[in-house]
Amino acid sequence: MPNCLFCTMDDSRIIASNDLAYAIRDGFPVTEGHTLIIPNRHVEDYFGLSQDELLACDALLNSLKEKIQQDDSSVAGFNVGINAGEVAGQTIFHCHIHLIPRRKGDAEEPRGGVRHVIPGKGFY
Template sequence: MSENRHDGCLFCNVQTIDRGRIVEENDLALVIRDAFPVSEHHSLIIPKRHVLDYFGLSQEEVIAIHHLLHSQKEYLSKFDATIDGYNIGMNCGETAGQSVWHCHVHLIPRRKGDTEYPKGGVRHVIPYKGNYEDLR
């Protein structure tokens, strides 16, 4: 096993024993569709090196992930005309909701009407704190 992979890590295993899930990759990162999607085509962009979260990435890995985010956004927007927008997010640490201990970036396609009140987007990760309009 490479020093960059860890036994039992779900995302390290994708690279070795579950490669059929990979929809796109480059030298430093890969893309899979989320196994528990919050919307259709919800994708995960994952560095190949086993690293805990975004703050442990090298500059080269950040750039590799950036390229895959753009590539998948372009592909999905052409593939599915119902997509009107995207959320991009990461959970860094248990308190922030991280549950897989290998960095991954969520690319979540959004569609008009998929939620009653989308304004504020990721600000709603903490209930009742995202609606800044009520504070004016």
């Protein structure tokens, strides 16, 4: 798609890739090392990926998780997030998966993790 940010990505931003997907550092990172895994094929969201694309994205998720932890011993956990649809917060309609490194103390109360996307639902 000629007007899609992820379809026209500058190769200099790519930090890892395989036959069906690539990864870049997020332009507006939540934490240091926040990475996006993006399928090569223009598909609107995660639910449109083929089985091979899912496996390719998963392979990058796992290898980048390992690399981030090797490079930064302060990383003690990860959030993996996918926004599918405008009401879920998706702003670029080309599938992308967020890999967000977490460090002890980076949030006052991390319990609930991704449940915090809806205010007041993270604490239970």
